[in-house]
Amino acid sequence: MARPEFHIFLCTQRRPDGHPRGCCGSKNADAVYDAFAQALIQNNLTNRVALTRTGCLGPCMAGPNVLIYPASQMYSWVEPEDAAIIIKQLLAGEVYADKLTPAELW
Amino acid sequence: MARPEFHIFLCTQRRPDGHPRGCCGSKNADAVYDAFAQALIQNNLTNRVALTRTGCLGPCMAGPNVLIYPASQMYSWVEPEDAAIIIKQLLAGEVYADKLTPAELW
Numbered sequence A, B: 001m002a003r004p005e006f007h008i009f010l011c012t013q014r015r016p017d018g019h020p021r022g023c024c025g026s027k028n029a030d031a032v033y034d035a036f037a038q039a040l041i042q043n044n045l046t047n048r049v050a051l052t053r054t055g056c057l058g059p060c061m062a063g064p065n066v067l068i069y070p071a072s073q074m075y076s077w078v079e080p081e082d083a084a085i086i087i088k089q090l091l092a093g094e095v096y097a098d099k100l101t102p103a104e105l106w
Helices: A029-042 A080-091 B029-042 B080-091
Strands: A006-011 A049-054 A066-069 A073-075 B006-011 B049-054 B066-069 B073-075
Touching: A006 A029, A006 A080, A029 A049, A029 A080, A049 A080, A066 A080, A073 A080, B006 B029, B006 B080, B029 B049, B029 B080, B049 B080, B066 B080, B073 B080
Parallel strands: A006 A049, B006 B049
Antiparallel strands: A006 A066, A049 B049, A066 A073, B006 B066, B066 B073
């Protein structure tokens, strides 16, 4: 794709069961990824907004975590139904305050 | 980590041998990742600059690809010896023009 207006990074890292940090991959991150992908497709945004899977973004205890640049917004405890809301707010220049990562975590 | 000043994303995706798009993971991307990690550690920058592995960033034919936000710089055909140069230029507010991804690719 050409250079996107926004780039959504979603942690889908998997760690072994019982790992003390846990991981986004065991907390439904794949379903969250699919929800973002579907929302971008359905709203004809795939040329404006990129979506990329990542390894660890840091605050594992708060996953699934979603990081959006260049807006520099991180969202935590993200669920599939949040994807369309986050994208809509992003394009409106707003943040979805309900799921913003707490300042002490990022 | 706290919110970083810069976030370096490096594609380390692997595709099966012979896949028509190829992949950064088969082009020494792990060594490039290690070089960035070492450069950040050696320069005491791990609290200012984050480093994260990603899936596909787009221009597979030009990998390994490195994407830096919020600066919105993409570098391609990156080699381990480029890591320290890219970081130094980034912190100086400059770009490393030799390895910037061509505009037709990103």
